[in-house]
Amino acid sequence: MSEVQERAAAALQRIAPVIDELGARFAAAGEQIALVGGPVRDAMLGRLQNDLDFTTSARPEVTERLLKGWADAIWDIGRDFGTIGCRKGDWQVEITTYRSEKYDPSSRKPEVAYGDSLAGDLGRRDFTVNAMAINLPDRTFEDPYGGIVDLAHRVLRTPGRPEDSFSDDPLRMMRAARFASQLGFTVAPEVQDAMTAMAERITIISAERVRDELVKLVCSPRPRAGLGLLVSTGLAAHVLPELPALALERDEHHRHKDVYEHTLTVLEQSIDLEERLPGGGPDFVSRFAALMHDVGKPRTRRFLDDGTVTFHHHDVVGAKITRKRMQALRFSADDTTAVSKLVELHLRFHGYGDGQWTDSAVRRYVRDAGDLLPRLHVLTRADCTTRNQRKADRLRRTYDELEERIARLSEREELDAIRPDLDGNQIMEILGIGPGREVGAAYAHLLELRLDNGPMSFEDAKAALLAWSSDRA
Structure with missing residues (x-):
């Protein structure tokens, strides 16, 4: 038995x-x-x-009836697409009626039509490696398009011509x-060619579906490979045009880095540093x-x-x-x-220089970052891509x-919750x-005083407040 067969068994x-069952x-x-896909x-x-995921000859209403009494919970949010979902123990199950769907050239939504065979259902799937199935209950293997070889x-x-597949659902690109x-x-050459020729067709897909694929790509183990493919095929020009724009035309003396390559390196280095984050990784916010x-470099280059x-x-x-692009892609606020x-x-x-920041500047750094401080640590460290080892070590x-100064100040002052030494009620009472x-x-x-000078006693804060009020009178 081959290794693949052993794993599958x-x-x-x-x-x-x-x-x-x-x-x-x-x-x-x-x-x-x-079992499919x-x-x-x-x-x-x-x-x-x-x-x-399963595919079936049964219509959704039949599937729902067959699941009752077996599943722990059933939902039909995908009924319009022929899908009934359920939970059985630790398993999340989706069962979809054989189907054949395609996009109208100008539509964002697929036209769904039920199919009548497993072979037809497999033929409409995105890639051969997803067009394999295991018939139940006898567990016979179906692979009409050579998915196991691929x-x-x-x-x-x-499974068929990539042009036909991408025309049916451009998100497959x-x-x-x-x-x-x-x-x-790797992506087969003919598939890459079709992606390049049909890149503009991705614009008929809803921003939400594009966003979801982008998140999965960015949170994958090797996002550089997929991002490079989006750029080389022209898809990125439609879904994330800021990325190919980073490939700035170099000046004749090459006096600045290749910003595109630098960016991908920073992304990879940030992934390597995700263990520093409280939740570990993959962390979409940090990576994106x-x-x-x-x-902002292409627009500000001089x-x-x-x-x-x-x-x-x-x-x-x-x-x-960044804000404008993320809003266009319907990311959460x-x-x-x-x-x-x-x-x-x-x-x-980079304004820190060789450590000349005052405690006040460190407090403001922490205050401005807020709960993003761990991610800012990761981004700042990842942004060092110099080949000069001495410079890299110094940075x-x-x-x-x-970070050590932040830790020391935090022990003394609770930097993660910086606030004035008097609250609103105390201010109103004193004044x-x-x-x-x-x-x-x-x-x-009072917050500015707190950032500049650190914590004050109640009496000192009260005196400072009264002096401020007097100066404004």
Whole structure:
């Protein structure tokens, strides 16, 4: 038995309680059912998760009836696409009626039509490695398009002509890039050619679906491979145009880095540093901030008379560009704000020089980063891509020192919760005023004092407040 077969057999044994019972239920009702797509592929790769996909001859209402009394919970959110979902123990199950779907040339949504055979269903799937199935309950293997051979060679091909496949669902072009990153597969030349020729067709896909594929790609083990494919085929020009724009035309003296290559290196280095984050990785916010941190450079590049190149304020410009792109892709407000803030702050450390920052500057660094501070640490460290080892070591030591100072100040002052030494109620009581702008102005003044000088006693804070109020009178 080959290694692939051994892995598949072990995986099938692990899910036997699910597949055998489902197979028996559907067969008794005169319906066909098969484990299909990603779970079959992943079983052969030894990476089967707890999400199982099935395809069946049964219509959704029949599937739902057959699941009642067996599943722990049932949902029909995908009914319009022929899909009924359920949970059985630790397993998440989706069962979809054989189907044949395609996109109208100008539509964002597929037209769904039910199919009448497993072979027809497999023929409409995205790639041959996802067009394999295991019939139930007898567990016979179906592979009409040579998916197991492509799996062995780790290559992505389409069951039919790639042009037909991508015309039916243009998102499959992004999925090819995602699988290249996620599985470490190469994309067949004819598939790449079709992606290049049809790149503009991705624009009919909804921003939400594009976003979801982009997140999966960025959070994959090797995002550089998929991102490179998006750029080389022209897909990135439509879904993330800021990325190919980083491939700036070099000046004749090559006095600045290749920003595109630098960005991909920063992304890879940020991934290597994810163990520093409280939740570990993969962390989309951290990775996307690394990908977007220099997107303001093309717009701010200036050549000086002496031949040097500047990118003044590219952090601020980049943050605005990032926010606009993430809003266009329908990212959540929280993720958009977090990534944009990291882009805006990514240069702040370079003002630290050789450690001359005052405690006040360190407090402001922590205050401005807020709960993004661990991610800012990662981004700042990852942004060092110099080949000068002495310079790299110096930057690393300097940032080590900054983190140590933050830790020491945090022990004394609770930097992660910096606030004035008097709250709003105390301010109103001391000044004898009611709620209003004056309270906000006093609060802001005391916060600045707190950042500049550290914690004050109640009496010192009260005296400072009264002095401030007197000066305004």
